[in-house]
Amino acid sequence: MLSGKTRRELPLYLMLLPGLILIVLYQYVPMAGIAIAFQKFTPFKGWFGSEWVGLDNLRFALALPDAEQVIWNTVYISAMKIAAGLVVPLAISLLLNEVTRTVVKRGVQTLIYLPHFLSWVILGGILIDILSPSEGIVNQALQAIGFKPVFFLGDNRWFPYVLVLSDVWKEFGFNTIIYLAALTSINPVLYEAAVIDGASRWKQTLHVTLPGMLPIIVLLATLSLGNVLNAGFDQVFNLYSPVVYDSGDILDTMIYRVGLVDAQYGLATAFGLMKSAVSFVLISASYWLAYRYAHYRIF
Template sequence: MHALGASRSWARFKRNIPLLVMFVPVVAFYLIFKYAPMFGYVIAFKEYTFAKGVFGSPWVGLKWLEIIVNDPFTLKIVWNTLFLSLLNIVVGFPFPILIALMLNEVRSMLFKKSVQTLVYLPHFFSWVIIGGIFITLFSQESGIVNKIITLFRDEPLPFLYQANTWISIYVGSGIWKEAGFSAIIYLAALTSIDPTLYEAASVDGAGKFRKIWHITLPGIRPTIFLLLILSMGNIMEVGFDHVYVLQNDVVYSSSEVLSTYIYKIGLLGAQFSRSTALGLFESLVGFILVVTANRVARRFNQNLW
């Protein structure tokens, strides 16, 4: 029996060799570019200098983490990061669902595909292009929006130089760029819903909104929870490009986030140990939020593990 089992295992292994060979680059990618760089976190516990290197630099324990916790400006940056990320999730997360629900109700395939292409297209633009578009639209001196506003009032509005309006532009540009991509994921999830459920609901006299509430939304609920958990994992990783291209000195106190701060003190300021400690802190908070979101999802039987 043991020999027969071993023979079957070997035969199954031989059949799967092509798949395993295809999987090797994926494993190599994660080992080289994801796991190996984690060794660099040791710098967060050292007084790192180029001259002494990683191994020669002296250990300082939790010095840099204590500086982060006790520095009011760093805590302000952490708050900015959390606030902008939560705002992106609270305001931006429902938009792809709404787009997918509306497109799912469209019966004209030409119109559906045209709208789908238009809302998906901005995903392919870099943040440099997106930033240039929104700066062109909302610039105080030459922005198109202010050109229209000055037709009705004397002074243009400083959209990019006030914290509230800057945050609105930041969130709005993020929704415009990424909502179409997420909507396609939800549209794919909608195809798995059994059409007979809608037919049965129509026989029972249910209208559009009742079908959406009782059939469509429950049908894509696993996808919603999955994307929400993934979003919670990235809550401390506000995109560097997104903030950097829209940022200016006037709204610095409200727009500075961990990614831009790490760039400035790490690459520009050569404070490698402190910036690494900030990155470690960012990763730890993200890990805690993912675990918390998964525990909440478990109550709805939609957890990942």
């Protein structure tokens, strides 16, 4: 017999059941494919008929001539994205907090939040048009003031920074909302006390606002460590070309080409397994840091 509490909560568990089934089917069952990383996998032979090669795929993956460059590109681009994704929304949220007219504040929030809902397929097409060296509005403006046109999406010197800036443009509106929510939790009495003490707006921001936002800043910074190897496949895939492989090719795009284009399934799975293992360590470390310095915990 079920207890009274269990009977009351049973509908809630039943509501969770479809989601749990989907998680098991699409997140846990496919994990059996990890075995491909240790095989010379052939689709016609399947898991049981393919030859086992141990760690040969992983050794070969790390020995590839461009593997080191790809790993560096991934870490470099994702680190810049993480840093910019923390600083820019924080600065914008502080500026919006100073806006007193609600209509203006809400309007700006809506405008900067809109790109978050657009896919990189759409934004990629927009950026290709805007940054075109011949007809793009950016290069037309540069030529109007006497500069030569720049091939932003075809120059290894510029491409990583285009990725970072465009990612910030797309996502900083969403992150700004998180910081604005943190601002609402700061006790107004602290500002009143600061005004009585003669603190200017800058001093109030420095000694009241930022310390009040510090827990959420630390939390977002530590949790973002788990994304060091996620430089954004959708974005890079829609913007890069073989011309900028030296500076823009990342682990996810390399796995895509090796696995789906070249049909080297074992090698691609070895790359993916290596990335997942490192990400697992980083995510575990980030949650420990979040608990240690921001008192955030999941369980």
